[in-house]
Amino acid sequence: MSERHLDRKELIEASKKYKGKLTGHLAKCRECRETLELLLKFPVVGQLTLRDAPAGWVSKAMALAEKKTALKRVSQALAQLIFDSWAMPEPVGVRGPGAIEHRRLRFEVSGITMDLRAEQTKKEWSIVARIAGNYLAPAVLLSDRDEHYADEDGMFQWVGQRPPRHLKIRLLDKIIELPELVWKKPRRK
Numbered sequence: 001m002s003e004r005h006l007d008r009k010e011l012i013e014a015s016k017k018y019k020g021k022l023t024g025h026l027a028k029c030r031e032c033r034e035t036l037e038l039l040l041k042f043p044v045v046g047q048l049t050l051r052d053a054p055a056g057w058v059s060k061a062m063a064l065a066e067k068k069t070a071l072k073r074v075s076q077a078l079a080q081l082i083f084d085s086w087a088m089p090e091p092v093g094v095r096g097p098g099a100i101e102h103r104r105l106r107f108e109v110s111g112i113t114m115d116l117r118a119e120q121t122k123k124e125w126s127i128v129a130r131i132a133g134n135y136l137a138p139a140v141l142l143s144d145r146d147e148h149y150a151d152e153d154g155m156f157q158w159v160g161q162r163p164p165r166h167l168k169i170r171l172l173d174k175i176i177e178l179p180e181l182v183w184k185k186p187r188r189k
Helices: 010-017 032-043 055-073
Strands: 075-078 082-083 103-111 113-120 127-130 140-143 146-149 154-159 167-170 176-177
Touching: 032 082, 113 167, 127 140, 140 154, 146 154
Parallel strands: 075 176
Antiparallel strands: 082 103, 103 113, 113 127, 127 154, 140 146, 140 167, 167 176
């Protein structure tokens, strides 16, 4: 029948009183002796606890870890502008100030297209966009600092004091960034 092992408190007390010679149970029991040697090599009893890192450092480390895992899950793409009504000369019979008050744009990337129409009234801009292509979850259109969701017909519609400059399409596994839009009206002759 084997003798019982020393418990945690007894081992800690033995490490505090150790003078270089093992006696009694510690001299006979290999397992308790190895635990005592570990406590002697790495004394923690009576020591001050380890200080925690400053909260700001912990937050920054956690944020870095979250960004890396988020980047692994979401790919990013840059759409290409393939049509801009303001960049094309209009036929002679269509020219006039009315044609400049609205703009049509089309972007494309990886089988996904976005059509955008912006119309300027006296006080505001009315924007209508539609995203088409193969993607799983509903798309979200990010316009400068706002998020827009499609209606039941798949159209994104909003009104603003200014037209959007920075547009992104957020899909389940991808963020599509559109080129920055410049809204300086072209000079027509």
